[in-house]
Amino acid sequence: MHEPVMVAEVLEHLAPARGGVFVDCTVGYGGHARAVLEAGASRLIALDRDPAALADAAVGLAAFGDRVTLVHADYRRLDAVLDELGIDGVDGLLADLGVSSMQLDGPGRGFSFRRDEPLDMRMDPTTGPTAAEAISDADEKTLADVIYEFGEERHSRRIARAITGARQRSPVSTTGQLAEIVRRAVPRKGYSRIDPATRTFQAIRIWVNRELEELDVFLTQAVRRLRPGGRLVIISFHSLEDRIVKHTLRALQAAGDVELTIRTKRPVVPGEVEANRNPRARSAKLRAAECAA
Numbered sequence: 013m014h015e016p017v018m019v020a021e022v023l024e025h026l027a028p029a030r031g032g033v034f035v036d037c038t039v040g041y042g043g044h045a046r047a048v049l050e051a052g053a054s055r056l057i058a059l060d061r062d063p064a065a066l067a068d069a070a071v072g073l074a075a076f077g078d079r080v081t082l083v084h085a086d087y088r089r090l091d092a093v094l095d096e097l098g099i100d101g102v103d104g105l106l107a108d109l110g111v112s113s114m115q116l117d118g119p120g121r122g123f124s125f126r127r128d129e130p131l132d133m134r135m136d137p138t139t140g141p142t143a144a145e146a147i148s149d150a151d152e153k154t155l156a157d158v159i160y161e162f163g164e165e166r167h168s169r170r171i172a173r174a175i176t177g178a179r180q181r182s183p184v185s186t187t188g189q190l191a192e193i194v195r196r197a198v199p200r201k202g203y204s205r206i207d208p209a210t211r212t213f214q215a216i217r218i219w220v221n222r223e224l225e226e227l228d229v230f231l232t233q234a235v236r237r238l239r240p241g242g243r244l245v246i247i248s249f250h251s252l253e254d255r256i257v258k259h260t261l262r263a264l265q266a267a268g269d270v271e272l273t274i275r276t277k278r279p280v281v282p283g284e285v286e287a288n289r290n291p292r293a294r295s296a297k298l299r300a301a302e303c304a305a
C-alpha cells in the first residue's frame with residue numbers, strides 16, 4: 013500500500029474546506045485526493061502519468077462520483093489539460109512528486125533491485141525509452157554524470173565504467189543484472205546501511221522519467237492558474253527537486269505577475285511519529301504558496 017505523506021499538513025496549506033476546484037497533479041493511489049474531497053473540495057481534477065495508478069485511483073475515488081475527473085497526463089501538460097476541460101482558474105493544486113510505493117515495490121515495473129525482472133522503470137509505460145534502452149544508448153560520461161548528479165553517488169565513474177564494460181558482453185536488461193554490476197563495482201566499505209545499488213537505481217529512475225526536467229515550467233503553469241486566495245502545495249523527496257521548487261516559487265514571487273505569498277519560509281517536514289511509521293516520509297519536504305485574495 014502507498015501511504016500518503018503529511019496529510020494533515022497538506023490539508024492545512026491547501027485548505028480544501030473552502031470548497032472550489034482543486035487539482036491533484038499526482039493522484040497516485042488517491043490517498044491525498046480522498047482527504048481533499050472529504051475535507052470539502054467541490055471538484056477534483058486528478059492527473060497521473062501512470063495508467064495503472066489512475067485505474068486504482070478510479071476504484072478508490074468512485075464514491076465521489078462526478079466530483080472527480082481523472083486524466084492520464086503528465087503534469088507538465090497542466091495548461092493543456094485544464095484548457096481542454098474548460099477550466100480557467102483553480103482554488104488549489106497539489107503535487108506529491110516522485111514515485112509511489114506501489115511503483116517502486118510492485119512487480120513488473122522494473123524499479124527495484126529486490127526482484128529480478130526487466131529493467132523498465134517508466135512511470136508511464138506507454139511512452140519513452142525503458143531504463144534498459146536508455147542505459148544501452150548512453151555513453152559512459154553521460155551515465156557517470158547521471159549517477160553522480162541524481163544519485164549523489166561518489167563511485168559514479170567506476171559504476172559507469174562497469175556498466176559500459178558489462179554491456180559489451182551482453183545487454184543490461186534486468187534489474188538483477190544492473191544491481192550485480194553496481195555491487196561488484198563499488199568497494200563494500202562505507203555502505204553499511206543501504207544496498208550499494210540504491211543510489212544508482214534512484215539516479216537511473218530520475219533520469220529515465222525526466223523527473224527534474226521542466227519542473228519549473230509546471231510550477232509556473234500551476235501558479236498562474238491560481239484564483240485569488242488559491243493555494244499551491246508541493247511535496248518533494250530529493251534535495252535537487254526541493255531546490256527547484258524553492259527557487260522557482262521565489263522567482264515567480266519576484267516576477268510579480270501573480271501576487272504570491274510563500275507560506276513556508278522553511279520546508280515543512282513530517283513529525284517524528286510519521287517519520288518512524290513511514291520510512292518513505294523521512295525525506296519529504298512540503299512547500300506551499302498562496303495567491304493574494
Ligand SMILES: C[S@@+](CC[C@H](N)C(=O)[O-])C[C@H]1O[C@@H](n2cnc3c(N)ncnc32)[C@H](O)[C@@H]1O
Binds near residue numbers: 015016039041
Ligand atoms: C508519490 S506518488 C503520489 C501519491 C498520492 N499523493 C497518493 O496519496 O496516493 C507520485 C505519483 O505521481 C505520478 N507522477 C510522477 N511524475 C509525474 C508527472 N510528471 N506527471 C504526472 N504524474 C506524475 C507518479 O506516477 C505517481 O503515481
